[in-house]
Amino acid sequence: MQIHEDQQGDVQIFALAGQLDTSTAAAFESRLLGKIEAGERRMLIDCAGLRYVNSAGLKVMLLAAKRLDAAKGKLVLCALTPSVLMIFEMIGFNNIMQIVPTREEALRLFRGEETPA
Amino acid sequence: MHEGSITIRLATDLREIERLNEMVRRFGKLHEIPMRSLYALDLALDEVVTNTILHGFEQPDGHELSVRVGVAGGELHGELVDEGREFNPLTVPPPNLDAPLRERRVGGLGMHLVRTLMDRLDYRREGSKNVLTLVKRIC
Numbered sequence: 001m002q003i004h005e006d007q008q009g010d011v012q013i014f015a016l017a018g019q020l021d022t023s024t025a026a027a028f029e030s031r032l033l034g035k036i037e038a039g040e041r042r043m044l045i046d047c048a049g050l051r052y053v054n055s056a057g058l059k060v061m062l063l064a065a066k067r068l069d070a071a072k073g074k075l076v077l078c079a080l081t082p083s084v085l086m087i088f089e090m091i092g093f094n095n096i097m098q099i100v101p102t103r104e105e106a107l108r109l110f111r112g113e114e115t116p117a
Numbered sequence: 118m119h120e121g122s123i124t125i126r127l128a129t130d131l132r133e134i135e136r137l138n139e140m141v142r143r144f145g146k147l148h149e150i151p152m153r154s155l156y157a158l159d160l161a162l163d164e165v166v167t168n169t170i171l172h173g174f175e176q177p178d179g180h181e182l183s184v185r186v187g188v189a190g191g192e193l194h195g196e197l198v199d200e201g202r203e204f205n206p207l208t209v210p211p212p213n214l215d216a217p218l219r220e221r222r223v224g225g226l227g228m229h230l231v232r233t234l235m236d237r238l239d240y241r242r243e244g245s246k247n248v249l250t251l252v253k254r255i256c
Contacts, residue, residue, distance in 0.1 A: 019138075021134070021135075021138075021163065022131050022134055022163075022167055023131070023132060023134070023135060052138075052156075052159075052160070054160060054163050054164060054167070054227070054230075055164055055167075055226040055227035055230060056167070058226050059223045059226065062221060062223055062226075063223065065218055066218060066219065066221070069218050069219065070219075083153070083156050087160070087230065090229070090230060090233045090234070091212065091214065091226055091229060091230065092214040092215070096217065096218040096221060097218075
């Protein structure tokens with residue numbers, strides 16, 4: 001899986017491409033949690049290129065969400081494909097994480113211009 | 118859609134799951150199985166094989182398991198056979214889905230997905246083998 005890191009203002013953006021599964025989850029976890037440990041508090045995970053996620057990957061998302069929540073930070077996920085969104089909804093992650101359709105909407109959430117539906 | 122089946126033998130090594138995914142997808146393409154059903158079985162097999170490799174053996178090294186994938190009668194079947202200790206993954210407790218973020222536990226997510234994605238699940242112990250059957254109706 002490719003992880004492309006970017007930044008917009010103080011928002012750390014991770015764009016994922018490929019599969020987030022048992023063989024790639026650990027590397028993603030260390031990148032994400034590393035940023036949090038370094039003091040970053042606002043993170044966006046862009047899932048436009050993510051075509052498959054399993055429970056190993058879902059655990060990483062949950063851990064990141066918990067860590068940021070505990071640190072009064074903000075995590076937003078955007079651009080999930082229908083299959084991946086279905087998986088997130090099956091385990092109720094849509095109730096505990098902010099998931100929006102586009103990167104633009106996600107960045108608006110960070111700017112405080114829009115309240116999520 | 119075309120009927121048929123394949124059997125894949127895997128070493129009990131998590132790195133083998135990528136190969137399992139590839140073979141399931143190739144099977145799906147050859148047999149023209151609708152994407153949504155195939156995706157569900159692909160992920161469910163990923164989860165149960167992972168569970169078996171991680172929890173099904175005292176010593177995971179040097180063992181093998183087999184996965185049979187088939188399509189017949191409008192249903193997609195997966196069957197996982199291994200010779201690990203008696204282990205029924207269907208008894209893994211469900212995650213606390215309704216809990217707020219702070220109280221959500223990481224355990225049980227994989228098996229919850231399996232139970233939700235599949236239409237039928239069956240576990241039986243046959244001699245020294247665990248046999249887990251997963252069925253997805255094709256729509």
